[in-house]
Amino acid sequence: MALSNNTPSGWVGWAYFAAFMMMFLGIFQGMAGLAAIFKDNFYVVTQAHLLVFNFTTWGWINLILGIIILMAGLELLRGAMWARVIACFLAVLSLVANAGFIDAYPLWSILMMVADGLILYSLTVHGGELKQN
Numbered sequence: 001m002a003l004s005n006n007t008p009s010g011w012v013g014w015a016y017f018a019a020f021m022m023m024f025l026g027i028f029q030g031m032a033g034l035a036a037i038f039k040d041n042f043y044v045v046t047q048a049h050l051l052v053f054n055f056t057t058w059g060w061i062n063l064i065l066g067i068i069i070l071m072a073g074l075e076l077l078r079g080a081m082w083a084r085v086i087a088c089f090l091a092v093l094s095l096v097a098n099a100g101f102i103d104a105y106p107l108w109s110i111l112m113m114v115a116d117g118l119i120l121y122s123l124t125v126h127g128g129e130l131k132q133n
Contacts, residue, residue: 011125018122019076022087025094025115026070032101032108033062055104062097069094076123084123091119 036059069090075083095116102109 014122014125016077018087018119019073021115021119021122022073022076022091023070024073025091025112025119026066026068026073028066028112029069029094029097030063030066032105033059033064033066035059036062058101065090065094065097088120088123091116091123095120 036055038059069087072083072087072090076087095113098109098112098116
């Protein structure tokens with residue numbers, strides 16, 4: 001029996017996975033930001049600055065990015081096309097941010113980069129099956 005054009009396939013689970021991962025990524029990004037804001041010596045590296053920012057500035061960037069990613073994940077569950085585009089952009093932005101953060105906390109950064117890669121795969125390959133009703 002063939003699926004009609006309105007019936008999503010079983011692969012729609014990847015798109016829901018991406019939405020939930022976006023929400024988790026937003027929460028984790030916010031937690032990393034709060035840790036950098038409230039405890040400057042939590043992330044230990046040999047230099048006092050990370051890229052161009054100090055850790056407090058980097059923490060605020062991560063916190064704001066985390067809140068935006070969380071909201072995009074919630075909208076992605078509704079199937080909004082704009083949320084899919086924004087989510088892809090934010091996943092790439094998070095990937096770049098975590099790549100810059102790899103010196104301070106390598107395991108965390110690598111895990112977040114893997115999550116970003118899975119989100120990008122899910123949204124670009126199977127995200128079209130989430131449609132707003």
